[in-house]
Amino acid sequence: DSGVTQTPKHLITATGQRVTLRCSPRSGDLSVYWYQQSLDQGLQFLIQYYNGEERAKGNILERFSAQQFPDLHSELNLSSLELGDSALYFCASSVEATRGTDTQYFGPGTRLTVL
Amino acid sequence: GENVEQHPSTLSVQEGDSAVIKCTYSDSASNYFPWYKQELGKGPQLIIDIRSNVGEKKDQRIAVTLNKTAKHFSLHITETQPEDSAVYFCAASIRRAAGNKLTFGGGTRVLVKP
Numbered sequence: 001d002s003g004v005t006q007t008p009k010h011l012i013t014a015t016g017q018r019v020t021l022r023c024s025p026r027s028g029d030l031s032v033y034w035y036q037q038s039l040d041q042g043l044q045f046l047i048q049y050y051n052g053e054e055r056a057k058g059n060i061l062e063r064f065s066a067q068q069f070p071d072l073h074s075e076l077n078l079s080s081l082e083l084g085d086s087a088l089y090f091c092a093s094s095v096e097a098t099r100g101t102d103t104q105y106f107g108p109g110t111r112l113t114v115l
Numbered sequence: 116g117e118n119v120e121q122h123p124s125t126l127s128v129q130e131g132d133s134a135v136i137k138c139t140y141s142d143s144a145s146n147y148f149p150w151y152k153q154e155l156g157k158g159p160q161l162i163i164d165i166r167s168n169v170g171e172k173k174d175q176r177i178a179v180t181l182n183k184t185a186k187h188f189s190l191h192i193t194e195t196q197p198e199d200s201a202v203y204f205c206a207a208s209i210r211r212a213a214g215n216k217l218t219f220g221g222g223t224r225v226l227v228k229p
Contacts, residue, residue, distance in 0.1 A: 002158065031215065043159070043204060043219040056216050090158050094215065102215050103149065106158035 003027065004093050004107035012113045018079040021110045025072055025093030031055070032074040033094070033104060034066055038087040049074055081114045088112075117142040119207050121220025128195050129228055136223045138205035139187040147208040148181060148188045149217070154201045162203075163190070195227045 003026035013019055025032050034046040045058035049068035060066075063081075068074045078085060088111050092104040118141040128134050140148075146167040151159035165172045165179045165188065172179050176195075181188040192199055202224050206217040 002160070004158075033216065035217075042221050045216040045218070048216060058216055096215075102147075103161060103164065104215075104217060105161065106151070108158045 002105040002107060004091060004105055006089075006091050006107040006110050008110060009108065010111045010113075012115065013081060014115055015081055015083060017081050017114075018077065019081065019112065021076040021078070021089050021091075021112075023074045023076070023091030023093075023107060025074070025091075026105055029093035029095050029105075030072065031094045031096065031102070032068055032072070033092040034060075034074070034076050035090045035092065035106075036087050037090060037109070041087075043090075046076070078112070083114050086112055086114045117145060117207055117209055117218040119205060119218050119220040121205050121223055123223060124221065125224045125226070127226045127228060130195060130197060132195055134190075134192040134195055134199070134225055134227075136190045136203055136205065136225075137187060138189070138207075138220045139185075140207040140218075141186070142207070142209055143183075143186065144209050145186075145207040148179070149206050149208075150177075150179060150190050151204045151206065152201045153204065153222075159204060192225075195225075197227050197229050200225055200227045 005024045030051045033048045037043045046060040048056040066076045088109045090109045091107045094102040094104045121138045149164035152162045153159045178191045202222045205220040
């Protein structure tokens with residue numbers, strides 16, 4: 001158990017809908033990262049937050065957004081869902097944001113299925 | 116941006132044999148190279164990592180080597196056991212003030228046959 005929690009574990013929804021995925025980092029970690037894992041794209045970085053502020057952005061679609069709250073939990077919002085958004089979404093956390101050598105611990109993931 | 120390539124994509128070994136997975140990266144600024152193990156239905160689990168000021172690191176049956184000149188790093192698992200069967204991912208992180216994203220290789224599915 002990494003100490004990172006994600007809810008829900010599974011999510012099934014229809015095209016065009018909007019969903020929210022939630023992540024709680026390990027105790028003491030200030031950074032939260034979101035990754036998408038799909039069969040054709042592998043594990044891809046979406047976005048990083050550090051102590052409430054966006055710190056880095058990857059290949060995140062404009063239909064997707066995220067935020068980190070004062071209690072450091074984070075939410076990933078996915079809107080206007082398409083079939084291709086079906087994937088595993090992982091949250092990871094780490095202590096610091098800037099050194100480039102900071103260990104990231106992954107949560108168990110949320111499996112999103114868009115029908 | 117950074118690109119990480121991982122080989123092989125699948126690896127089948129006999130229990131007790133060694134397994135080697137190789138990765139190459141493109142950006143010489145990368146300074147952190149973790150390896151993750153992912154079992155079915157679970158999130159990636161860090162098994163070992165290496166930083167660019169170190170050439171080799173060992174942890175029991177697992178070792179990682181880094182060749183900065185050639186920009187490649189490898190994972191070595193000795194005395195493989197059935198519980199080593201999983202998908203393994205290498206990753207690289209670029210030193211930046213703005214963030215700390217990991218770029219992952221495509222993964223290696225390892226099957227240890229009893």
